[in-house]
Amino acid sequence: MSLETMIREVQARLGVQVDGRAGPETWHAIHARIIGPAGAAAQTEAAPADPRSEQCIATLLPEVRPLARGLIEKAAMHGIAIRVISGTRSYAEQDALYAKGRTAPGEKVTNARGGHSNHNFGIAFDIGIFEGKRYLGDSPKYKAVGALGMDLGLEWGGSWKTIVDQPHYQLRPAWAAGLREREMLAELRRRTAEGVGVFG
Template identity: 40%
Template sequence: MITLDQVRAKSASKLAGLHPVVLSATQRLIERTYARGIPIVITQGLRTIAEQDALYAQGRTKPGAIVTNARGGESFHNFGVAVDFALLLPDGRTLSWDTLRDGNLDLLPDWSEVVDEAKALGFAWGGDWRSFKDLPHFEMTFGLTTAQYRSGAIPDKTKVDAVLAILNPVEDDEDVKLDNANVIVNGTKVKDGFLMNGSVYVPLRDVADRFGATIAWDNATKTATVKTK
């Protein structure tokens, strides 16, 4: 089975040049989908103006199918705030754009699960566009248009912070409380244990000694073995 590090490596070259927050969100997307049994590969990230113009020419003045309506400077890819993805098949090499594939066998299309994770991270999906739907496309524009990016505008800190709050939520969990607990074995007190979340944790060796048992500890595997006589 392909590892998460191997999956990450397959997208590494396409992540260069992305806006830092978009980069972080994309890395989180790769991790979240992998955890659901859906490895993905980022196939497009930052795209130069020349690359965009060449892509626009495809299906128009050059052979191939039309894949974009955006000329150079009219795509969010040109400003490092958009990515495209594909599913990575079990052989670890082949990519798939099959939107109905259910590789993790959970009765849900893998593609839809990736989209759900991306939206939860703050991405907008090209599949929601009213015309010329772009199913592999995610973007995080921070409320700016491509024209504004072309004029040199940068994302507002408030909008950036809003995405960061999604990526790094503040944990409000209460601190774990520990209380000492008396431990008595066959009427004899042994070393105190402690009480945590309703469970008493005891010193294993002291308790085992009271039962005439022996303790062996394997540090390599972090395993304690108890043997009674």
């Protein structure tokens, strides 16, 4: 079979213009079919993850859960085993973390007080990379997974300029596009206090 015939058959199946040349329209249709539309991976139901990940995923908002499962699935397809190891924390839990290395023993683990972390609003999760049962806190694989996460429409902490946070992912609400982190957090606190939906 010639390459042109092959492309024509694929184009016919995708429902795009059949011309035997795989241009942008054809590639967008292929991408949407195989990868799923960016940010709308919610439409492709990923299978439940391992129990530990599912426990964390259950603390996320429903809009974010399929993306976390999708990331686990995508990473697995690339031979990388990841788990969601952290999900949503209450303000009180965040305050307790903030106290570490300040008023409580231990090293500092966060610069965010209660209500000042994206983890307080159901939109953020952290992953761990595993080799067998071994947790890898530091691995070049975090970068590879970051690219997969951004493909899904997630914001990746590894792409941040100020505090690079490679295990971190979050789903930025549409209204927060272009907002500074500080501004987004203020609006998230307001919405939470007033009982307005985060993604509404």
